[in-house]
Amino acid sequence: SQQGEEDPQALSIQEGENATMNCSYKTSINNLQWYRQNSGRGLVHLILIRSNEREKHSGRLRVTLDTSKKSSSLLITASRAADTASYFCATAYNFNKFYFGSGTKLNVKP
Amino acid sequence: NAGVTQTPKFRVLKTGQSMTLLCAQDMNHEYMYWYRQDPGMGLRLIHYSVGEGTTAKGEVPDGYNVSRLKKQNFLLGLESAAPSQTSVYFCASSAPGELFFGEGSRLTVL
Numbered sequence: 072s073q074q075g076e077e078d079p080q081a082l083s084i085q086e087g088e089n090a091t092m093n094c095s096y097k098t099s100i101n102n103l104q105w106y107r108q109n110s111g112r113g114l115v116h117l118i119l120i121r122s123n124e125r126e127k128h129s130g131r132l133r134v135t136l137d138t139s140k141k142s143s144s145l146l147i148t149a150s151r152a153a154d155t156a157s158y159f160c161a162t163a164y165n166f167n168k169f170y171f172g173s174g175t176k177l178n179v180k181p
Numbered sequence: 182n183a184g185v186t187q188t189p190k191f192r193v194l195k196t197g198q199s200m201t202l203l204c205a206q207d208m209n210h211e212y213m214y215w216y217r218q219d220p221g222m223g224l225r226l227i228h229y230s231v232g233e234g235t236t237a238k239g240e241v242p243d244g245y246n247v248s249r250l251k252k253q254n255f256l257l258g259l260e261s262a263a264p265s266q267t268s269v270y271f272c273a274s275s276a277p278g279e280l281f282f283g284e285g286s287r288l289t290v291l
Contacts, residue, residue: 102278113185113271113282114224159223161280167212167231169280170240173223 075103075160075172083178090147092175094160095140103136104161104169105145114159117145152181183207187272187283194262194290202257202286204272212275213255214239215247217268218285224271230255262290 075096084090094103102121106114120127120136120143127134133146147154157174164170185206194200204213211232216224226239230249244266246258255274259266267290273280 104279106280111285113284114273114280115282116279119278167275168226168229168239169214169275170226171216171224173221 075162075170077158077160077172077175079175080173081176081178083180084150086150086152086179086181088150088179090150090154090177090179092145092158092177094143094145094172096143096160096162097141098164099138100162100164102163103134103143104163105132105134105143106159106161106171108157108159108174110156117158147177150177150179152179155179185272185274185281185283187270187286189286190284191287192289194259194288196263196290198262199258199260200262200288201259202270202272202288204255204257204283205253206255206272206274206281207253208274208276208281209252210274210276210281211252213249214273214275214280215245215255215257216271216273217241218271219268227257227270259288262288264290266290 075094078093104119105117108114131148136143159174161169214229215227228247233252236247248256270286272283
């Protein structure tokens with residue numbers, strides 16, 4: 072399978088804490104993206120990092136990419152109850168095919 | 182903006198019945214995709230299309246057919262539904278670097 076794998080499968084934290092989730096993949100990629108899915112809804116794009124980038128920020132999100140280890144991490148700082156959702160990494164092996172991992176389910180307790 | 186619209190949102194079928202899921206996008210995207218999401222499995226790519234009149238197989242194409250007769254529409258067909266096809270189906274279209282998802286179609290095959 073070309074899917075990425077997220078770790079941990081589930082994460083429960085208190086509001087205000089930081090949440091870190093990781094993604095590992097198997098083969099060379101063009102880019103890696105993170106998506107969020109609220110319960111019962113479709114996925115929403117959060118951030119993209121290209122294979123020649125090492126770190127990227129967007130608001131409270133920080134994404135890192137280590138191509139030598141074939142891994143990425145998503146950090147959500149100062150989490151809020153509204154961040155409760157499942158988070159997925161998606162790897163792009165060419166520019167129009169995307170493969171998803173099984174996701175990290177984040178619960179932020181108020 | 183409607184974005185990506187899937188119909189129907191819910192459907193219950195008996196084994197052996199056929200049905201078609203319709204996906205429509207109003208963003209003039211060339212690429213469109215069908216994924217299925219099962220608990221603990223993440224999203225798996227069924228079929229995709231890189232433009233009007235084209236289709237290609239993804240990771241799990243068996244038991245499904247697709248058509249892209251118009252640029253804005255991507256149809257997913259089940260010719261003879263099986264209980265293993267009980268899932269939530271997501272359609273997506275893509276701009277460079279980002280997938281846009283519909284809200285999903287929940288299919289149950291009895």
